[in-house]
Amino acid sequence: MARKKLDTLTEPMYYVLLSLRQERHGYGIMQNISALTGGRVNVGAGTLYALLERFEKDALICRTRVEENRKYYRLTEEGDRVLRVEYERIRRQTADMERVLREEEQK
Incomplete structure (x- = not known):
């Protein structure tokens, strides 16, 4: 996790928050991160749900709705x-x- 109450974000943290500029559910977040980064960054389900729980607790995201067992979040x-x-x-x-x-190039 990040240091000192989110002083800096890890790469997965950054991309989860970036993905939540639009309302998304967990699997949608994982798909968006993979698409944004061309597959370079993949956030596993365990990491994702731990981050969502932490971000919701810290009021960085809010749950917007639950539909068919999918929880949707937004920044x-x-x-x-x-x-x-x-x-x-x-x-x-x-x-x-x-x-x-x-x-360095000018030297």
């Missing part, structure tokens, strides 16, 4: 905030790497 405002903070953190890391690579 909350707080979940969107956490996701955007992580996105900006990743962007800063990428920018740092790009700057280092440019500097």
Whole structure:
């Protein structure tokens, strides 16, 4: 799990939250993550349901409905905030790497 109350997100955490920008059920989340990442990231059922439980407890997601034994979830405002903070953190890391690579190329 992430450190210090979701200071940073693991890759599975990030993609679960990203997937829940639209309402989805568990299997739909797993399919979306695989599609988004071209199969590079796969979140197993055990990991997914542990994350959903934690995210719901932390009010990052909310259950929107239950239909035919499928629980549907969606990102909350707080979940969107956490996701955007992580996105900006990743962007800063990428920018740092790009700057280092440019500097190395100029030498």
